[in-house]
Amino acid sequence: MKLYLKNLKQKIAVAEEYSFNAWLRDEILSDFKGKFSAPAEVYLEVENTGEMFLAKGKLKAKVILECSRCLKESEFPVDIDLYFNIVEKGLQGEFTEENVVFFTGDEVDITTYLEEEVMLSLPLQPLCKEDCRGLCPFCGADLNTGACRCQEQNIDPRWEKLKQLIR
Numbered sequence: 085m086k087l088y089l090k091n092l093k094q095k096i097a098v099a100e101e102y103s104f105n106a107w108l109r110d111e112i113l114s115d116f117k118g119k120f121s122a123p124a125e126v127y128l129e130v131e132n133t134g135e136m137f138l139a140k141g142k143l144k145a146k147v148i149l150e151c152s153r154c155l156k157e158s159e160f161p162v163d164i165d166l167y168f169n170i171v172e173k174g175l176q177g178e179f180t181e182e183n184v185v186f187f188t189g190d191e192v193d194i195t196t197y198l199e200e201e202v203m204l205s206l207p208l209q210p211l212c213k214e215d216c217r218g219l220c221p222f223c224g225a226d227l228n229t230g231a232c233r234c235q236e237q238n239i240d241p242r243w244e245k246l247k248q249l250i251r
């Protein structure tokens with residue numbers, strides 16, 4: 085995803101709008117065994133401050149991730165605010181690397197930056213639903229669909245003791 089800055093470079097204190105749809109790479113979701121189910125919709129307002137370009141906007145997308153408890157695939161919305169600087173290489177001087185995308189020439193490629201922002205926004209332990217009951221550690225049955233046989237047999241040993249005492 086590239087922004088063409090040629091026109092904006094001539095106009096200081098002016099902002100231009102950019103909006104586009106593009107698929108991000110599924111590889112960035114490999115830690116989650118995930119994939120994108122919708123292209124990223126990006127809207128940006130980029131202002132030429134004279135020293136650099138200030139970009140503000142939004143990114144929306146949809147990803148399919150594996151539930152960390154039951155391993156079922158679920159769709160998660162991605163909805164993030166973007167706020168970063170675009171700086172021409174060689175002019176960076178006082179700019180730190182954080183939230184800065186460098187470029188040369190008339191266009192800047194923001195793909196890697198957007199992918200990083202999407203990755204940072206994802207839940208560390210995705211859940212298909214808040215109270216997902218996960219899989220039985222013994223037989224692997226999905227406990228969301230009901231109890232498995234192991235649970236019936238696997239009575240808490242403390243209760244067993246209590247039963248014996250009552251007898």
Ligand SMILES: [Zn+2]
Pocket residue numbers: 151152153154155156211212213216217218
């Ligand atoms: Zn789940």
Ligand SMILES: [Zn+2]
Pocket residue numbers: 220221222223224225232233234235
């Ligand atoms: Zn079981």
